[in-house]
Amino acid sequence: MRMTDLSPSLLSIGHKHWQRLLELHPQAEWLAAMEECAVPVFSMSDFVARSCLQDVEILRYLLLDGGISPQMPDYAGLLEEALSTVTDENQMHRVLRFFRRRHMVRLAWLDFTHGQSIDDSLVQVSKLANALIEQACHWCYQQLAERYGTPMSDGVAQPLLVLGMGKLGGEELNFSSDIDLIFCYPELGETEGGRRTLENQQFFVKVGQKLITALNQVTADGQVFRVDMRLRPFGESGPLVMHFSAFEDYYQEQGREWERYAMVKARIINPVAPFADELKGILRPFVFRRYMDFSAIEALRNMKRLISQEVRRRQLTDNIKLGGGGIREVEFIVQAFQLIRGGREAALQHPGLFAVLNELKARAWLSVEDADALGQSYRFLRKAEHHLQQFNDEQTQTLPADDIGRQRLHIAMGYDDYAAFYQALEMHMQTIHGQFMELIGDESEQEPSEEVNELSDLWCLPLTDEEALGLLAKFLDEQRAGEFWHTLSGFAQEMRNRAMGTRGRESLDKLMPLVLCACLKDNPSPSMVLARLFGVLKAVCRRTAYLDLLLENPGALAQLVRLCSASPWIAEQIGRFPILLDELLNPQHLYQLAPLDGYYSELRQFLLRIPEQDLEARMEAMRQFKLSQQLKIAAADVTGVLPLMKVSDHLTFLAEALIKQVVLDAWQQMTERYGQPDGVVAPQLGFGVIAYGKLGGIELGYGSDLDLVFVHDCDSQQDTVGGKPIESRQFYIKLAQRIMHLFNTKTASGQLYETDLRLRPAGNSGLLVCHINGFAEYQLQEAWTWEHQALCRSRFVFGDEMLAARFQRIRKQVICQPRDKPKLADDVRQMREKMREHLQAGQGFDLKQGSGGIADIEFLTQYWVLSESHQHNALCFWSDNVRILESLQAHGVISEQWARSLTEAYLAYRDAGHRYVLDGQPAVDESGRFDELREQVRLIWQQTLG
Template identity: 45%
Template sequence: MQQAGESYTPVPTALSALLVRNQARVEDALARLDTQPEWLQAQLDHVLIGSDYVAEQLQRHPEWLAELIDSGDLQQAYADSTYAQRLQALLAVTTDEKELHRQLRLFRQREMVRLVWRDLNRLTDMRGTTRELSRLADACIDRTLDWLYGQACERWGTPYSRADADGVRHPQRMVVLGMGKLGADELNLSSDIDLIFTFPANGETEGARRALENQDFFIRLGQKLIQALDNVTLDGFVFRVDMRLRPFGSSGPLASSFASMENYYQNQGRDWERYAMIKARVVAGDTVAGAELIQLLRPFVYRKYIDFSAFESLRDMKAMINREVRRKGLDQNVKLGAGGIREVEFIAQAFQLIRGGRDAELQQRELLNILPQLPEKVGMPDTAVTELTEAYVFLRNVEHGIQAIADRQTQELPDDDEGRARLAWAQGFADWTALTDALHNARAAVSRHFADVIAPADEGEETADDQRTEWLALWQGEMDDDSSSAFLREQGYQQPEVALKALQDLKGLRTVQMLQKVALERLEVVLPPLLEQVGLCDNAETTLERVLVLVQAVLRRSAYFVLLSENPAALKQLVRLCSASAWFAEQLSRQPVLLDELIDPRTLYAPPDLTALRTELRQQLLRIPEDDIEQLMETLRYFKHAHMLRVAASDITGVLPLMKVSDYLTWLAEAVLEAVLEIAWRNLTEKHGVPMRAPGVPCDPDFIVVGYGKVGGIELSYGSDLDLVFLHDAASNLETDGGRPLANSVFFNRLGQRIIHILNTFTPSGILYEVDMRLRPSGNSGLLVSSLSAFRDYQHKDAWTWEHQALVRARVVAGSPALAERFEQVRHEILQQPRDAATLGTEVADMREKMREHLGSKNTGDTEHPVFNLKQDRGGIVDIEFMVQYLVLRHAAARPELLRWTDNIRILDSLEAAGLLAADDAELLREAYKAFRAAGHRLTLQNLSGVLDEEEMREYREGVAAIWQRLMAA
């Protein structure tokens, strides 16, 4: 397209007559110019071809052209506040309504000339035009409302709320919500404005001879506002006003109280109103109260759960629009026709409704702020977003070109030769064919992506329909038992009577009997494909039992059925993973919101590393207000459960080996612990200030979380608790520097309590982690948080050998890096103490024997089915761990490299490298350890205890026991 400042492009012959006609209309305006800028002729011709409206306005107001040029307004964008300031200056000297109407219309026409000029000459882009148009409308509504409110209060009194508990009445002002394109700052060149009038509270006016109810007052005020903006006079109109989006539509009151608004949307709000409310914005009146109203209505718009029912609603709305398009012949409509502007809006807003409740970044009004988020948020390809964005901008520019011609609210492509030629040239195309080719390509891309996102149900697949009919006949009891069993056997169920009973039990539940119609319909849409997939599993009946537990858990949250029916791949993943793992099925039944994680296999089977986990969690927490502890806790739990599910999916399908599974589970715990410490620290320091390390020197935070056991050894499993110790390094005789100071020791003790509270408090999403603090100095009788010096003294003077064994696997998992280094020095110091080998061996062996007696399997009396406890029985996991710890404690004084690692596999590598363990023995211990832990993972995923038949793993068990005998028995 020809841009401003480029050399002049000759006007096509077909448009010469049009140009001459409109040039004649602006002769007076040109005659008033002292000089003509070099750029004027090219830009003026472009506008005169593109807009009869501008030609007409300059003919009626010839002085405007000189004003616009001399002020520089044609060549520069306005600040957001410019319109309001200029209009306020005009209305400040306006004394009656007739003059108000005139000033508003002249102001609007003058600014529209400027905006059309800038748009057609591409002196601004599409977003610049729509934003300025929205600011123009905001200013006209708000300044007019303010003027009219003052007049209304003089006439009818000032509205006040009813007295509150303290007997106080508050003055009331109207709140005007802008909906649709106005609310989204996307107003087009000739758009009407969708408004809703509301006010904070009922009451009555005072200060006039006769009091009015507040609602009556605001209805009258609203009528005045509509007249001021919408009435057509000799000077035109300001904005066409549409009030049909208010509660109850045209039959509802013109203005409603906040309480009425909340009650309406909570009890009667329809799906299309949720869609409309996405774009709601306070555009005039009491902005503070308006912000409260928006928050009040947010739960209606954005569900807390992933809400795939939005697809159904938007599909129904689009079908209705399509019927209207066909009925009225709107195929040439760039907004409503196939592949038009509305379809791009539907794509973006579908995902806003679906995920906006869980992701505040999607709770934005402007479409072009939403589209770029879709690759990250929902996995939409970048190329699709690029095509949609380019098509949307192009279609909006064409829409502006259509409307610029006569300031008419239309999106219909012209059907006359001159109209087509002028639109094509104004949009920078050589002719109408070139423009329609570009339109076809843009609309085809939008239609393709719209079908991918909000595709209608497949039609014409008779086999699938027949299959679905048979499944529903079985579910609804229309088949006899023999026919049902035969059908189930055909579908892969080896024990059809078991499957049939499971389905009949579900059907007989009172919850199912009482389901609302829409929920039952959703259930019956998803059951056929779900049952069909289950039948493909080797353990179909077991899988069915697990899947139906999940179905039962979400009966009252039927949007999850929509999620599965809308995402066949997610349904397949669900069945596959539930078939492989009872634990997986149980987690989903407890936390159905995690079903959303099944949708994108790219993330489901690719758990991130520690850095990515930290980044993702930080971004999620940044969206939550810092003082909303409850929501922060829920976000942490969802994050942990979602990522644990991803790891389990990768584990079940063999994508990740055992060691990587433990790595990811440990990194997940570390990321969570870091975030929990940050939340607890911020929460306490806001109240009490920062503890002092030394007088005038604040801690940073001089606090660490030390992980022992599995978290310390980077060997977490799915159900592992966290063995933790909290340490600080601040002066005990100092206190915090806040307005409510605490002694350092008290502060850090409360910090520890707060961390434990966040980790193991039971919320609707469960707990984060069970926490075991028994490894702290003096165990359960000791302080919850110790200083590093007290910890060192305890380890030197009072700790048992088993506590030094535990220290072999200890490492800092969160907190101050500087204090972590000091802790590591203390750890090395303790573990490198010289030890008598015989005494050490006796103490380690005695402790191991006590553990076997108390925690090992009790095979006595069960000679028929002896079992092997993977962890505690002879030759099991703990034997390996004790041997590793014994060798580290015995040799660390001479071999400090043994202290580098805290996980058993790498310690075994170090022992072998140091010549302290024969290569064959080290290899057997490594392989046995990995085999035992892999078996433990498998059992956990089946919700089974860590016990095997005694014959399993016999070779490993005997090999470990033999090494124990050689190493420890002496």
């Protein structure tokens, strides 16, 4: 590449970098002769220029010492030599970063000057990463072995094996990629020969932590690689390192489908005989089935659906990795063959895409023409991706929107202008997408029905009222036809006045006849359903991807009509958060809820797509996960799949999964900044979350907030260990503040949950988090009766097991205290009257706060638990009202008739409350249908509390 190949605007950038280099190094006379070679590359890559400014010796190495020879250096040997005399960890970090920067600049230089093929470039980046990981791991192992000895088992030294996943595993690494790693070791045991003995597990955790820091930490010298460990068993909540037996147990018993796909590209970075073969033997039967596994096609199709959802969710455009015909579709095509046939054909078990593609061609599973076209298009996209990342050493797959970026890209790709490059890109992506749809896609083209054609006139033609009503007479009686046309014509007028863009308007025009047809089929009130659907369409009309989703997926449109017909609340949720439309693509998936104990696993899988460092994206993703799961629960609810008690169970367990993730995210963010609290050893946190109210009672509703109390058991007065030290107890206050921030911050998808901490000791004037001993002291000595009532509805929902057990003992001790029954009854009655005084009197029966309503039943159960638990300790076990009533009857505190009456009333009120929420109405009944139940509750209240 010569200066004459570049535009004046690009050359201006290169010359500015060059002048800056000369100013920084006026004594380097050898630089003068290098301008002709360096300026064109500086024009193309700010990363190359910046690196040479930071270390001018890189330029000497490249241009005077033969560094830009295309022959691959012995990366491992050179780095081993560079580290051989290093004894200090900070110095080791500097060596790694210097080495990575020098050789990445070399590779970028070769690519921009057309000195190597994209195949060679991908392999070289991977080999460089391999050397950096392997040598850093070896250095960390040796340093720790000097202190603790060598980890042993039955007289055999134990290594740490590092699995490289994704493109690192396939030796096709991106220029600026994250690296996904998994750590494991062969056998349990302990170290021998050191100043202090450690269990092997502890030793290897220390090695793993040091290795991650060596690679991932950003210093003044930069970063080696962003390291992602979330693909390990159990994800973020799992151990950093596992021994082979635990590894095997996990994948045999709990391995998920997506983990199987991930393992297709797994490769051992530092194979140590004979352990590497043993590890491969553990993983092989999990990944590659002995039979022809055609279920892989549907599973990969689902994965593609999730990726399309991600593209819509993040509003990604011009993404050459995730978009239709992108890099990921090529990977799916190859993976489909690997997963289907890999169990029988060992040649397909290779982690590299090119090797498998050649094998598919050789065995005629792909035709020579298709395989060659796929390989050529994949190389084109990978080369474009490589250059995009080399411009500024950024992980991106999005085409540039700025003129400089576009100039750089078309020149690097060998095209005269950006239009010519883009035309070639579209051709390659069409080739890929065509093959993908042939193998994996399931889109079907169907001719529109006669009804749809007729209704197209209703939307597309400027009909008079008489003409429209005449057309609708085939579907509706005169009155309903008039209502339907009034609703439709109003929407049409509004859409004509909206700025939508040509493509959006075309998609809406194609979609509307299908919408009208769906509304007119089997709907008693089609105009009402149409009005609710219009609320959704107004929200998405400028986002063509969602219009196309409904247009191309008749099943999704049918589900949307069904749910909008059943509930205005659901319609409003989808209108506010259109990402929920993705949940309608697979009806079986929509109504197939996660098991109650499966929400955290589902959440972890959902978050795997989000980089840990992108805090805003993780917050948004958690809100989207909550919304999508809540929609699925509501869909199952309105269609009768779930009874009331199960609805609350699912909403409660969903909330608990999100609480766990929020706490773990907050913990990670705080420990990265301040270090670990003194005396806390991972995986313990010294922290717990107590739920009160509806969450505590496993009775959460759709709009419920979370009543929480935070506790810790840190007794240390010392500062945190590492990071930016602060007093350990102060750490927990900052942790609680961070948790509240993650819950309450409003993103595009709203708040995660509204949270209320007023039930903590001393209420709003108390600390956000208190020591568990302080919690006990407050409850036993200072708490009011209403706070003991609230404790009856409390549960420990996340945290250390020792803290959970301590809380249970405190709760039992407080609730089971002997009490003066007349005084207790007076306190409970006064508190209930005070609540009523604060309520606005209105028409109808308020299901929660009205006389004889939910609150009266809750106060009765709390009174009986507090008054009788000193004689019957088992009464304090449950926190939900239904099981408390069962327990009260079983111990003879109340009669079977009372228990039945209160349970019947309680469930009836809650069920009606759910229905009112889904109907978009306040929970107030004006029909009088609950009068008999209310009277029974009032009588029991009168006879119990007066």
